[in-house]
Amino acid sequence: MVVAVTVMRKANVVVRDLSALEALGGVTNICSDKTGTLTEGAMIVRQAWIPSSHVYTVHDSQNPSDPTKGRVVYTQSKDETPQEPVEEKTRDFDKERSAAVLKFDVPDEKLNISSSKQPQSPEPETKMTDELRAFLLSSALCNLATVRFDQEEEKWQTTGEPTEIALQVFAHRFNHGKKTLEGEGWRQVAEFPFDSSIKRMSVIYNAPEAQGSFIAGSDNSIVFTKGAVERILDMCAFAGIGESQQPMTDELKESVLGQMNALASQGQRVLAVAYRPWEGRFTSKQSSSSSAEEDDKLRSTVEQNLVLLGLAGIYDPPRRETKPSIAECSQAGIKVHMLTGDHPETAKAIAKEVGIIPRNLNILPESVAASVVVKATEFDKMTDAEIDALEELPLVIARCAPDTKTRMIEALRRRGAFMAMTGDGVNDAPSLSRADVGIAMGSGSDVAKSAAKIVLTDDKFNSIVAAIREGRRMFDNIQKFVLHLLTSNVGEVILLVAGLGFVDDMGFSVFPVSPLQIIWINMATSSFPAFGLGREAAAQEVMRKLPQDKKRGVFTNQIIVDMIVYGILMGACTLCTFCIIIYGANGGNLGYDCNTKFSDACIPVFRARAATFALLTWLILISAWEFKSLRRSMFRLNPNDDSFFPFFRDIYSNRFLFWSVIVGSLSVFPVVYIPFLNTRFFKHTGISWEWALSVGFTLVFVTGIELWKLAKRRFRLLEDGAVQRGHWGQGGPEDDGPRFKRTFSMSSFKTWVSFSRRETGDSVMMRATTQPRVAHVPVQV
Numbered sequence: 001m002v003v004a005v006t007v008m009r010k011a012n013v014v015v016r017d018l019s020a021l022e023a024l025g026g027v028t029n030i031c032s033d034k035t036g037t038l039t040e041g042a043m044i045v046r047q048a049w050i051p052s053s054h055v056y057t058v059h060d061s062q063n064p065s066d067p068t069k070g071r072v073v074y075t076q077s078k079d080e081t082p083q084e085p086v087e088e089k090t091r092d093f094d095k096e097r098s099a100a101v102l103k104f105d106v107p108d109e110k111l112n113i114s115s116s117k118q119p120q121s122p123e124p125e126t127k128m129t130d131e132l133r134a135f136l137l138s139s140a141l142c143n144l145a146t147v148r149f150d151q152e153e154e155k156w157q158t159t160g161e162p163t164e165i166a167l168q169v170f171a172h173r174f175n176h177g178k179k180t181l182e183g184e185g186w187r188q189v190a191e192f193p194f195d196s197s198i199k200r201m202s203v204i205y206n207a208p209e210a211q212g213s214f215i216a217g218s219d220n221s222i223v224f225t226k227g228a229v230e231r232i233l234d235m236c237a238f239a240g241i242g243e244s245q246q247p248m249t250d251e252l253k254e255s256v257l258g259q260m261n262a263l264a265s266q267g268q269r270v271l272a273v274a275y276r277p278w279e280g281r282f283t284s285k286q287s288s289s290s291s292a293e294e295d296d297k298l299r300s301t302v303e304q305n306l307v308l309l310g311l312a313g314i315y316d317p318p319r320r321e322t323k324p325s326i327a328e329c330s331q332a333g334i335k336v337h338m339l340t341g342d343h344p345e346t347a348k349a350i351a352k353e354v355g356i357i358p359r360n361l362n363i364l365p366e367s368v369a370a371s372v373v374v375k376a377t378e379f380d381k382m383t384d385a386e387i388d389a390l391e392e393l394p395l396v397i398a399r400c401a402p403d404t405k406t407r408m409i410e411a412l413r414r415r416g417a418f419m420a421m422t423g424d425g426v427n428d429a430p431s432l433s434r435a436d437v438g439i440a441m442g443s444g445s446d447v448a449k450s451a452a453k454i455v456l457t458d459d460k461f462n463s464i465v466a467a468i469r470e471g472r473r474m475f476d477n478i479q480k481f482v483l484h485l486l487t488s489n490v491g492e493v494i495l496l497v498a499g500l501g502f503v504d505d506m507g508f509s510v511f512p513v514s515p516l517q518i519i520w521i522n523m524a525t526s527s528f529p530a531f532g533l534g535r536e537a538a539a540q541e542v543m544r545k546l547p548q549d550k551k552r553g554v555f556t557n558q559i560i561v562d563m564i565v566y567g568i569l570m571g572a573c574t575l576c577t578f579c580i581i582i583y584g585a586n587g588g589n590l591g592y593d594c595n596t597k598f599s600d601a602c603i604p605v606f607r608a609r610a611a612t613f614a615l616l617t618w619l620i621l622i623s624a625w626e627f628k629s630l631r632r633s634m635f636r637l638n639p640n641d642d643s644f645f646p647f648f649r650d651i652y653s654n655r656f657l658f659w660s661v662i663v664g665s666l667s668v669f670p671v672v673y674i675p676f677l678n679t680r681f682f683k684h685t686g687i688s689w690e691w692a693l694s695v696g697f698t699l700v701f702v703t704g705i706e707l708w709k710l711a712k713r714r715f716r717l718l719e720d721g722a723v724q725r726g727h728w729g730q731g732g733p734e735d736d737g738p739r740f741k742r743t744f745s746m747s748s749f750k751t752w753v754s755f756s757r758r759e760t761g762d763s764v765m766m767r768a769t770t771q772p773r774v775a776h777v778p779v780q781v
């Protein structure tokens with residue numbers, strides 16, 4: 001366990017409760033946040049849309065905190081509906097988007113070379129307009145993030161939330177950062193902070209003399225608001241400023257929402273930016289109200305009759321490691337759900353990118369496809385019975401509130417799932433403590449951290465998967481440890497109970513092994529190999545089998561049957577050795593009072609004991625090597641290793657186990673031969689030809705175990721459940737299109753051919769509605 005915790009520290013996982021790590025091994029469902037966990041958490045404003053005016057697009061920016069990198073171009077829209085230019089952009093952007101993931105870590109020099117080679121875009125460079133200025137004012141001022149150039153370190157430093165940093169950096173591109181503006185005389189008079197349940201934030205500013213007049217009268221304060229589009233839009237009465245200002249009609253609303261969908265379906269988080277001139281000066285008396293209720297009332301009077309200034313599309317690329325980790329989960333029989341505060345379209349686009357849902361939802365059966373992506377409001381409206389009636393729980397829940405997370409946990413629990421839940425916010429604490437395993441982000445709030453059992457210092461999703469692998473390894477090793485312990489106990493009990501039948505002339509039962517021998521074996525020799533088993537590395541297939549059954553725990557059928565089979569084998573081997581020496585070689589001479597004293601009459605019994613003791617010790621030690629794998633041969637632990645005899649390398653890979661077995665085996669000799677000690681305490685004596693029996697039966701034992709393992713493999717006895725990947729495997733390459741373009745080989749070509757054949761025409765529909773495709777992943781073959 002301690003070993004495991006140190007390993008996990010290195011993997012950026014802090015385990016606050018040891019049992020949590022083991023529990024993680026049994027997780028069947030992971031509910032993950034999006035921002036920062038599945039994605040980089042480094043956001044860039046990619047597009048800004050200003051009503052009936054312009055679309056600004058940021059190109060070639062790889063560093064999310066550096067406003068000097070990249071260039072901004074805009075597209076003038078002549079039409080009233082700005083749909084068209086953006087659609088043009090979409091193609092261009094798509095290219096960029098997939099590239100963005102790859103580009104993020106590339107050193108700047110390299111990027112500059114490649115970007116300078118690109119033909120210059122014919123699009124006009126940006127010029128400042130009042131509309132843009134108003135948009136920037138609101139983005140920069142309704143914002144708690146800071147962006148500054150650190151002269152000493154020669155790089156851009158940012159603080160604050162990624163969403164806000166993105167907007168602040170965007171404003172900096174036009175020299176409209178908050179610092180600059182406040183330097184010009186903008187003064188904040190009130191703030192209504194962001195809250196993830198209302199998903200918006202507002203501030204009130206007083207403009208410097210004459211500066212604010214282009215959007216408000218010079219004596220007025222100005223309210224700046226930003227937040228989730230649907231919410232802000234409902235509070236807007238107008239869109240645009242100056243001559244192009246329009247009242248907010250249903251039609252206009254539709255068009256803005258359409259615009260938002262266009263941005264969101266590219267995976268961008270879309271924020272609406274708005275403002276409102278306040279009648280006269282907003283005084284601090286109004287803002288320093290006493291009760292929370294009055295605060296709310298004030299807030300709702302402030303946040304109404306707004307003027308929409310534009311939309312900002314903010315992109316947060318998925319982490320490169322996310323998709324493979326999700327695929328790993330899927331192979332391990334673990335489902336990944338995404339619970340995000342973002343808009344459904346954004347959530348859907350990102351979920352597709354990381355492989356939580358298939359790119360083509362049609363490959364799912366209709367009944368499932370309908371509920372893969374749901375909005376939290378829909379989910380919250382459903383009754384428990386309705387949720388339980390769903391064929392599958394949603395994989396993506398958008399616009400998620402903290403309560404939704406708790407409901408999801410309960411729904412999962414009713415289905416017998418064992419779930420891990422991530423969270424970072426203060427109001428995630430209830431769901432974190434209610435989940436079977438709560439995982440907090442290192443960057444998250446302290447409340448979340450103290451409610452969670454596990455903290456990810458690096459926030460990354462793949463660290464969760466690493467922790468699960470570690471949990472499963474621990475579980476496997478505990479199983480091996482237990483099997484080792486119980487097998488030796490069963491063997492000893494069989495030997496001792498059968499030994500009651502060896503009755504000497506006085507009518508006493510002669511012990512086939514003396515009490516001190518047993519104690520010596522249990523304490524001195526067999527405990528070290530047992531610890532050694534606890535340090536075994538993870539088997540290759542730890543992440544290819546179903547999570548352990550929480551109700552069964554360590555005692556699976558396989559462990560119980562193995563324990564009985566190996567225990568009987570051990571008991572039989574040791575009994576045979578004793579019997580051969582007493583009855584075969586010495587005519588059944590059990591001597592006289594041989595349990596207590598050494599005499600010439602007891603020599604046969606003492607010699608038989610020595611041989612039995614040596615054998616028992618060796619069997620227990622060698623079984624530790626055998627239990628490195630429950631199903632694979634000790635002589636071929638790694639099926640992919642094609643060296644002729646990998647035995648010594650495999651055995652030596654766990655040094656501690658190796659040496660404890662070797663030293664333990666050799667310790668038999670002094671124990672048997674040291675005079676006085678042997679006859680007086682261990683009640684055995686030096687032997688000669690009997691060694692052959694000990695060695696021979698050790699070989700019999702190993703052969704027996706190998707045969708049993710072979711039978712288990714051949715007849716698939718006592719297998720762990722195979723992972724059924726259902727309709728579709730998460731994170732899989734299935735819907736990535738033809739894969740052979742990237743790595744062309746004969747076999748990949750064959751799979752592609754069979755894949756495209758399956759995928760043509762109505763066979764898709766057939767598969768979707770009739771036969772779920774099931775991929776069997778064999779376990780421990």
Ligand SMILES: Nc1ncnc2c1ncn2[C@@H]1O[C@H](COP(=O)(O)OP(=O)(O)OP(=O)(O)O)[C@@H](O)[C@H]1O
Nearest residue numbers: 033034035163196199200201226227228340341342
């Ligand atoms: N600083 C902010 N100011 C105003 N609105 C914001 C701000 N940050 C986020 N939003 C809006 O609130 C929505 C949800 O944000 P929230 O922070 O609750 O999501 P999240 O929990 O960070 O997302 P995820 O679950 O993906 O990590 C965003 O989609 C956005 O529309």
Ligand SMILES: [K+]
Nearest residue numbers: 033034035424
């Ligand atoms: K979050």
